[in-house]
Amino acid sequence: MTTAKTMRTIARGGLFMGALALVIGAGTGCTVKDQPNYLIAPQINHMMFSKAVESQVATDLFENGRTLQHPPAGTLPRGHVRTHFPVDMATAKAMGKVDKDGKADFVAVAQAQAKKAGEALTNPVEATDENVARGKVVFNTFCSPCHGESGMGDGPVATRGVGMPGYPLTAKGSGPMTYKDGHIFHIITYGRGNMGSYASQIAPTDRWKAVLWLRKLQKGGVN
């Protein structure tokens, strides 16, 4: 190829690129509010025309007519640890803990399920300084009002005469000293007797971190 020819080719290339830039410019630059812009590649722009569906409205896409679908059985969001041990009517029935009036003994169900959780689950959160420190914050915020910062059952709710005995979590010979991590995680998640569930207040990883801190308290390494 001669130099002149090469130059002409380059010039033509330049012209072409210039023209293309103009087209793209025209496509992206001018906006008519109620019309989509010029589409350079309609096949990848179909998202512009997709019909947005509100999550709470009816749809004919699914048999049950709902837009929001239940996740398929057995699935869980990434990063979540399934506790697998529900405390509900179906479980109570399966365990034979529903009396003839239809009243379930949820305390018994929760206790049995917590024990199972203790055997099946291990704490997925590593006991790094950072995680233990976070566990302390969680424990002092959500648990210490009743169980006390030392876990000895001397929190203000217990000591200021609300009529709730302090339930020690760190006393020698007490149940919680022998409960496995998953057992305590389950108690935080579902509650126990007069203690409510903390599932809505404390995220699962934070529950595990609170357990890490409780373990430290129980070993007596912090008082």
Ligand code: HEC
């Ligand atoms: C409002 C007061 C209160 C708060 C806050 C509270 N608990 Fe409790 N907790 C109780 C009571 C009351 C019991 C005993 C319930 C029963 O057996 O009837 C209990 C029982 C327990 C038990 C079982 C004790 C045993 O002897 O079997 C554990 C473990 C426990 N709590 C851990 C926690 C942790 C961890 C937190 C914080 C996430 C927490 N609790 C927050 C009141 C509370």
